[in-house]
Amino acid sequence: MAGRSFRSAGHTRWARLALVAVPVLALSGVLVAGVGAGALPASFAVSARSVVLSGRTLQISADRLDGQGFTQYVAADHSARGDRATAVTGVRSADLHRLCQSTVIDLPGVGHATLRIRAGGGGTPAHADHLVVHTDAIAGDATFRNIVIGEDAGSFADVPDAPAGAFGQRADTVRIDHLRQQATAVSASVFRLNGLSMTVTPGVHPCY
Numbered sequence: 001m002a003g004r005s006f007r008s009a010g011h012t013r014w015a016r017l018a019l020v021a022v023p024v025l026a027l028s029g030v031l032v033a034g035v036g037a038g039a040l041p042a043s044f045a046v047s048a049r050s051v052v053l054s055g056r057t058l059q060i061s062a063d064r065l066d067g068q069g070f071t072q073y074v075a076a077d078h079s080a081r082g083d084r085a086t087a088v089t090g091v092r093s094a095d096l097h098r099l100c101q102s103t104v105i106d107l108p109g110v111g112h113a114t115l116r117i118r119a120g121g122g123g124t125p126a127h128a129d130h131l132v133v134h135t136d137a138i139a140g141d142a143t144f145r146n147i148v149i150g151e152d153a154g155s156f157a158d159v160p161d162a163p164a165g166a167f168g169q170r171a172d173t174v175r176i177d178h179l180r181q182q183a184t185a186v187s188a189s190v191f192r193l194n195g196l197s198m199t200v201t202p203g204v205h206p207c208y
Helices: none
Strands: 058-079 082-097 099-107 111-119 126-145 148-152 167-187 190-192 197-202
Touching: 058 126, 082 167
Parallel strands: none
Antiparallel strands: 058 082, 058 099, 058 167, 082 126, 099 111, 111 197, 126 167, 126 190, 148 167
Protein backbone atom coordinates (compact mmCIF):
# COMPACT_ATOMS: atom_id res chain seq x y z
CA MET A 1 0.00 0.00 0.00
CA ALA A 2 1.34 3.42 -0.94
CA GLY A 3 1.74 6.01 1.80
CA ARG A 4 4.07 6.92 4.65
CA SER A 5 2.94 7.29 8.26
CA PHE A 6 -0.39 9.10 8.30
CA ARG A 7 -0.87 10.26 11.90
CA SER A 8 -3.55 12.05 13.84
CA ALA A 9 -3.37 15.58 15.30
CA GLY A 10 -0.64 15.99 17.87
CA HIS A 11 1.29 12.95 16.59
CA THR A 12 1.77 13.71 12.88
CA ARG A 13 5.38 13.32 11.86
CA TRP A 14 4.83 14.95 8.47
CA ALA A 15 2.79 17.97 9.47
CA ARG A 16 1.47 19.21 12.77
CA LEU A 17 -1.85 20.65 11.66
CA ALA A 18 -0.38 23.93 10.37
CA LEU A 19 -1.48 24.05 6.74
CA VAL A 20 -1.71 27.16 4.61
CA ALA A 21 -5.40 26.35 4.27
CA VAL A 22 -5.89 27.79 7.74
CA PRO A 23 -3.22 30.53 7.97
CA VAL A 24 -2.50 33.28 10.46
CA LEU A 25 -4.20 36.46 9.30
CA ALA A 26 -1.26 38.75 9.81
CA LEU A 27 -3.17 41.83 8.65
CA SER A 28 -6.01 41.40 11.10
CA GLY A 29 -4.16 39.64 13.94
CA VAL A 30 -6.85 36.93 14.10
CA LEU A 31 -5.99 33.26 14.36
CA VAL A 32 -8.36 31.38 12.06
CA ALA A 33 -9.64 27.91 13.00
CA GLY A 34 -7.00 27.64 15.71
CA VAL A 35 -4.32 26.46 13.26
CA GLY A 36 -1.49 28.72 12.14
CA ALA A 37 0.85 28.94 9.15
CA GLY A 38 2.04 31.56 6.72
CA ALA A 39 0.13 31.74 3.42
CA LEU A 40 2.87 31.63 0.78
CA PRO A 41 2.63 31.31 -3.02
CA ALA A 42 5.61 28.94 -3.13
CA SER A 43 6.48 25.55 -1.63
CA PHE A 44 7.07 25.52 2.13
CA ALA A 45 7.45 22.97 4.90
CA VAL A 46 5.46 22.85 8.13
CA SER A 47 6.94 21.85 11.48
CA ALA A 48 4.84 23.02 14.42
CA ARG A 49 5.49 20.89 17.50
CA SER A 50 2.22 21.34 19.38
CA VAL A 51 -1.24 22.32 18.17
CA VAL A 52 -4.52 22.64 20.06
CA LEU A 53 -7.52 22.46 17.74
CA SER A 54 -10.13 25.19 17.99
CA GLY A 55 -13.01 22.86 17.10
CA ARG A 56 -14.22 25.23 14.40
CA THR A 57 -14.84 23.97 10.87
CA LEU A 58 -13.70 25.08 7.44
CA GLN A 59 -14.99 24.31 3.98
CA ILE A 60 -12.78 22.87 1.25
CA SER A 61 -13.80 22.45 -2.38
CA ALA A 62 -12.00 21.47 -5.57
CA ASP A 63 -12.99 20.62 -9.11
CA ARG A 64 -10.86 17.49 -8.78
CA LEU A 65 -8.49 15.79 -6.36
CA ASP A 66 -6.01 13.23 -7.72
CA GLY A 67 -4.21 11.31 -4.99
CA GLN A 68 -1.62 8.57 -4.57
CA GLY A 69 -1.63 6.51 -1.38
CA PHE A 70 -4.93 6.86 0.50
CA THR A 71 -5.73 5.84 4.09
CA GLN A 72 -8.65 6.68 6.37
CA TYR A 73 -9.83 5.72 9.83
CA VAL A 74 -12.36 6.97 12.37
CA ALA A 75 -11.05 8.53 15.59
CA ALA A 76 -11.77 11.26 18.16
CA ASP A 77 -10.46 14.80 17.84
CA HIS A 78 -9.72 16.72 21.05
CA SER A 79 -10.31 20.46 20.94
CA ALA A 80 -11.21 23.49 23.02
CA ARG A 81 -14.87 22.76 22.19
CA GLY A 82 -14.77 19.16 23.38
CA ASP A 83 -14.25 15.78 21.73
CA ARG A 84 -15.85 14.84 18.43
CA ALA A 85 -15.73 11.90 16.05
CA THR A 86 -13.80 12.49 12.84
CA ALA A 87 -12.45 10.64 9.84
CA VAL A 88 -8.69 11.06 9.65
CA THR A 89 -7.87 10.94 5.95
CA GLY A 90 -4.35 10.76 4.55
CA VAL A 91 -3.11 11.15 0.97
CA ARG A 92 0.60 10.71 0.32
CA SER A 93 0.63 12.92 -2.80
CA ALA A 94 -2.34 15.02 -3.92
CA ASP A 95 -3.10 17.41 -6.78
CA LEU A 96 -6.10 19.73 -6.27
CA HIS A 97 -7.60 21.51 -9.26
CA ARG A 98 -9.29 24.87 -8.56
CA LEU A 99 -8.95 24.60 -4.81
CA CYS A 100 -11.04 26.81 -2.52
CA GLN A 101 -10.92 26.96 1.28
CA SER A 102 -13.12 29.18 3.43
CA THR A 103 -13.55 29.87 7.13
CA VAL A 104 -16.28 32.08 8.59
CA ILE A 105 -15.43 33.88 11.82
CA ASP A 106 -17.64 35.91 14.15
CA LEU A 107 -15.50 38.82 15.39
CA PRO A 108 -16.62 40.86 18.43
CA GLY A 109 -17.58 44.37 17.34
CA VAL A 110 -17.22 43.45 13.66
CA GLY A 111 -19.61 40.57 12.98
CA HIS A 112 -19.11 37.77 10.51
CA ALA A 113 -16.10 37.77 8.21
CA THR A 114 -14.94 35.16 5.70
CA LEU A 115 -11.37 34.15 4.99
CA ARG A 116 -11.20 32.55 1.55
CA ILE A 117 -8.19 31.10 -0.24
CA ARG A 118 -8.15 30.07 -3.89
CA ALA A 119 -5.36 28.32 -5.80
CA GLY A 120 -4.69 25.73 -8.47
CA GLY A 121 -6.56 27.32 -11.36
CA GLY A 122 -5.32 27.99 -14.87
CA GLY A 123 -4.48 24.36 -15.56
CA THR A 124 -1.80 24.10 -12.82
CA PRO A 125 -3.21 22.39 -9.71
CA ALA A 126 -2.22 23.00 -6.12
CA HIS A 127 -0.08 20.18 -4.79
CA ALA A 128 0.27 18.67 -1.30
CA ASP A 129 2.65 16.05 0.04
CA HIS A 130 1.55 13.93 3.01
CA LEU A 131 -1.83 15.60 3.22
CA VAL A 132 -3.91 14.82 6.34
CA VAL A 133 -7.49 16.06 6.73
CA HIS A 134 -9.72 15.63 9.78
CA THR A 135 -13.24 15.66 8.35
CA ASP A 136 -16.80 14.87 9.38
CA ALA A 137 -18.48 15.41 5.98
CA ILE A 138 -17.35 14.85 2.39
CA ALA A 139 -19.17 14.71 -0.94
CA GLY A 140 -18.23 14.22 -4.58
CA ASP A 141 -17.77 11.57 -7.26
CA ALA A 142 -15.00 9.25 -6.07
CA THR A 143 -12.98 6.51 -7.76
CA PHE A 144 -10.62 4.31 -5.73
CA ARG A 145 -8.20 1.71 -7.07
CA ASN A 146 -7.31 -1.40 -5.06
CA ILE A 147 -9.41 -0.35 -2.08
CA VAL A 148 -9.85 -2.36 1.14
CA ILE A 149 -12.77 -1.28 3.37
CA GLY A 150 -13.31 -2.25 6.99
CA GLU A 151 -9.74 -3.23 7.86
CA ASP A 152 -8.48 -2.66 11.40
CA ALA A 153 -6.61 0.64 11.12
CA GLY A 154 -4.29 -0.52 13.88
CA SER A 155 -2.88 -3.07 11.43
CA PHE A 156 -1.93 -0.44 8.84
CA ALA A 157 1.85 -0.57 8.53
CA ASP A 158 1.92 3.02 7.26
CA VAL A 159 -0.31 4.41 10.06
CA PRO A 160 1.54 3.53 13.28
CA ASP A 161 -0.58 5.82 15.48
CA ALA A 162 -3.99 4.60 14.31
CA PRO A 163 -5.92 3.10 17.27
CA ALA A 164 -6.29 -0.67 17.30
CA GLY A 165 -9.78 -1.74 16.30
CA ALA A 166 -10.57 1.54 14.51
CA PHE A 167 -12.61 1.17 11.33
CA GLY A 168 -10.20 1.81 8.46
CA GLN A 169 -9.90 1.76 4.72
CA ARG A 170 -7.09 2.29 2.25
CA ALA A 171 -6.46 2.40 -1.49
CA ASP A 172 -3.56 2.77 -3.92
CA THR A 173 -5.11 5.82 -5.61
CA VAL A 174 -8.12 8.10 -5.22
CA ARG A 175 -9.82 10.55 -7.55
CA ILE A 176 -12.65 12.78 -6.35
CA ASP A 177 -14.49 15.04 -8.79
CA HIS A 178 -16.57 17.97 -7.47
CA LEU A 179 -15.01 17.65 -4.01
CA ARG A 180 -16.97 19.26 -1.15
CA GLN A 181 -15.57 18.77 2.34
CA GLN A 182 -16.05 20.04 5.87
CA ALA A 183 -12.93 19.78 8.02
CA THR A 184 -11.74 20.61 11.52
CA ALA A 185 -8.02 20.50 10.67
CA VAL A 186 -5.72 20.07 7.69
CA SER A 187 -1.98 19.46 7.55
CA ALA A 188 0.71 18.75 4.97
CA SER A 189 4.48 18.48 4.95
CA VAL A 190 4.62 20.66 1.81
CA PHE A 191 1.78 22.59 0.16
CA ARG A 192 2.35 24.34 -3.18
CA LEU A 193 -0.35 26.90 -4.00
CA ASN A 194 -0.06 27.95 -7.61
CA GLY A 195 -1.94 31.16 -8.36
CA LEU A 196 -2.67 31.88 -4.69
CA SER A 197 -5.40 34.40 -3.88
CA MET A 198 -6.44 35.19 -0.30
CA THR A 199 -9.26 37.53 0.70
CA VAL A 200 -10.94 38.55 3.96
CA THR A 201 -14.40 39.99 3.36
CA PRO A 202 -17.29 41.04 5.63
CA GLY A 203 -20.23 38.68 5.79
CA VAL A 204 -20.65 34.97 5.10
CA HIS A 205 -19.16 33.87 1.74
CA PRO A 206 -18.24 30.19 1.89
CA CYS A 207 -16.72 28.19 -0.99
CA TYR A 208 -19.99 26.27 -1.51
